[in-house]
Amino acid sequence: xxxxxxxxxxxxxxxxxxxxxxxxxxxxxxxxxxxxxxxxxxxxxxxxxxxxxxxxxxxxxxxxxxxxxxxxxxxxxxxxxxxxxxxxxxxxxxxxxxxxxxxxxxxxxxxxxxxxxxxxxxxxxxxxxxxxxxxxxxxxxxxxxxxxxxxxxxxxxxxxxxxxxxxxxxxxxxxxxxxxxxxxxxxxxxxxxxxxxxxxxxxxxxxxxxxxxxxxxxxxxxxxxxxxxxxxxxxxx
Numbered sequence: 001x002x003x004x005x006x007x008x009x010x011x012x013x014x015x016x017x018x019x020x021x022x023x024x025x026x027x028x029x030x031x032x033x034x035x036x037x038x039x040x041x042x043x044x045x046x047x048x049x050x051x052x053x054x055x056x057x058x059x060x061x062x063x064x065x066x067x068x069x070x071x072x073x074x075x076x077x078x079x080x081x082x083x084x085x086x087x088x089x090x091x092x093x094x095x096x097x098x099x100x101x102x103x104x105x106x107x108x109x110x111x112x113x114x115x116x117x118x119x120x121x122x123x124x125x126x127x128x129x130x131x132x133x134x135x136x137x138x139x140x141x142x143x144x145x146x147x148x149x150x151x152x153x154x155x156x157x158x159x160x161x162x163x164x165x166x167x168x169x170x171x172x173x174x175x176x177x178x179x180x181x182x183x184x185x186x187x188x189x190x191x192x193x194x195x196x197x198x199x200x201x202x203x204x205x206x207x208x209x210x211x212x213x214x215x216x217x218x219x220x221x222x223x224x225x226x227x228x229x230x231x232x233x234x235x236x237x
Contacts, residue, residue, distance in 0.1 A: 001109065001234075002119075002120050002123050003052070003103060003107055003109065004099075004100065004103045004109070005123045005124060005127045006051045006052060006123060007048060007051075007060075007064070007099045007102070007103055008096070008099060008127055009051060009123070009126060009127045009130060010044070010047040010048045010050075010051045010064075011044070011064075011095060011096075011099055012127070012130045012131060012134070012135050013047055013130065014040070014043050014044040014047045015044075015092075015095070016130075016134045016135045016138055017130070017134055018043060018047075019040055019043075022036075023036040023039070023040060027040070027072070027076055028076055028079075031073075031076050031077060032073060037069075037072065037073075037076075040072070041065045041068055041069045041072070042065070044064055044065055044068050045061040045062060045064060045065040046061075048060060048061040048064045049061040059106075060102055060106050060107075063102050063106065064098075064099065064102060067095075067098035067099075067102065068095060068098070071091060071094045071095055071098065072091070075087055075088075075090075075091045082146065084142075084145075085142045085143055085145055085146060088142045089139075089142070089143070092139070121235065124231055124234050124235065125231070128175065128227050128228075128230075128231050129172075129175075131227060132171045132172065132175050132223060132224050132227050133168050133171065133172065136171065136220070136223045136224075136227075137164060137167055137168060137171075139223075140167065140216060140219050140220060140223075143219065144212065144215065144216055144219075147208075147211075147212050147215070148212065167216070167220050170189065170193070170220060170221070170224070171220055171221075171223065171224035172224075173185075173189055174186055174189065174221060174224035174225060174228065175224045175227060175228045175231075177189075177228075178224070178225060178228025178229060178231075178232065179228050179231055179232055179235075186221075186225075190221070193217065
């Protein structure tokens with residue numbers, strides 16, 4: 001199971017942290033002729049090999065590169081306009097299925113979790129934290145992009161990337177509350193955000209914006225809650 005977590009962490013880092021937006025744009029424009037596409041695939045292979053920390057891990061790393069490349073090429077040629085968010089989610093689902101298949105058939109793991117040790121706990125927390133901060137933020141942004149384009153621009157000034165960092169902080173707080181067993185604190189966080197955020201929305205009388213913020217908040221809270229519950233189950237197995 002720890003090997004699967006390592007493979008997932010390598011994917012999250014390669015796809016969401018070490019892939020600049022300019023690479024994504026070039027891949028979509030030049031497609032198979034994009035140098036960034038092949039750099040992206042090589043980076044994934046290197047991350048898998050590095051994170052497994054095993055000289056014999058070159059073949060699983062190669063398999064990850066091949067699977068990832070096929071999926072990415074299909075996506076950049078098939079995605080169109082308004083369906084891009086769904087292709088993004090399909091792309092990520094296929095990557096996760098491919099990683100799980102490689103883990104299962106190559107490493108032939110025992111599905112039951114072995115006794116945890118300090119090293120295992122580090123990988124569990126590292127994967128969870130990368131997911132709830134960077135990965136889930138991009139996922140929410142892509143899912144919400146269809147509605148964000150239809151919102152009217154507001155004249156109220158806002159801090160640069162404020163929504164992004166608010167989302168990261170709230171997910172970190174909820175995750176911390178769940179793994180530490182302080183569920184009641186989540187209620188206080190929801191109440192505090194409601195007072196500040198939805199008070200402003202009520203005054204602005206922007207129904208679309210209110211619904212947009214509500215959907216984004218529920219997605220953010222839900223992802224953090226589910227991730228926290230999964231981590232608690234893994235740690236208490």
